[in-house]
Amino acid sequence: MNLCEIGRELERRYDGLVRVVQENPDLVVEVAREKLLEVCRFLKDTPDFEFNFLIFITAVDRVDYLEVVYCLRSMSNFRQIMLKVQVPADNPEVPSLTGIWPAAGFDERETYDLLGVRFSGHPDLTRILLPDDWEGHPLRKSYPVDKRPVRTY
């Protein structure tokens, strides 16, 4: 089964909730927020797919909405796939993938830290790069470019 067929298989299984947005050079699919966990588990556990390695998690601020991006890789079949989940900017919440790939923990903390996406079910969703008392999420478009923290020492 090649990448295009994987995309079509996903579209068939999750009719209307998964949409292939790009096939070349990488397969990019848009997944509905409520189906994310199910799709990930399916991609990881199905013997033909075996996307057993989570490469990264990040997010993009599209002003009207946020787009959380997951990149998965199959170490046995040598291919990778990108998942995108759209979430509203005022309530950016997606389920955490830590139950499927424990490595998701750090990436989710980083995405939370810089873009303010909340990952429900994450065991310890705290800031990872910025100081704990930082205000705001600096990679959001709404964060003022010239805003600097107040130094107290």
Place this chain on the structure above:
Amino acid sequence: MGVDDRWKGYHETDPGPLGNLLTKVADLPGGQVLVGAADALVDWGRKCSIWPLTFGLACCAIEMMSTGASRYDIDRFGSGVFRPSPRHADVMLVAGTITYKMAPRVRRLYEQMPAPKWVIAYGNCACSGGPFNTYSVVQGMDEIAPVDVYIPGCPPRPEALLYGLMKLQDKIMAESLTRKGVPVLEPVRDRQGA
């Protein structure tokens, strides 16, 4: 270009018993000669053993390590002894980007160093924030502590660090035990290179 006086008077401490004694000696007939000789001796001792603190903050640290390796022989200037504790160190070699998260730690390390102490801002980032005018980067080491020598470059070559050390040695030689602090000098502008 004027003098940067953000940290003016910051190091003005009591000259101490030796300094007070030398001030009295300087008033005696011929005392200036004695004080001058004592100053020269102490300054010479200090300038020949400027031990740096071992720490690097970003890519510039690679070049600093290269300076410390055998090819450039930093020991010629008595600065080869990178100290793991700020309490042993004389100069703080700030090599790299200072983030707001790191800044309190850098400041604390500076405060833990015993006087007399000096600071070299090594690289554009430590001089002025460099290419990173962003939410997380402090715009220069001089926002945290007084800087004695600025070395621009991204990263500066090891030769630049050696030259900066020589500039610091010149500055140390201008110090005196009888004065409070360091005399404020007009910044020296060099026409090295282009």
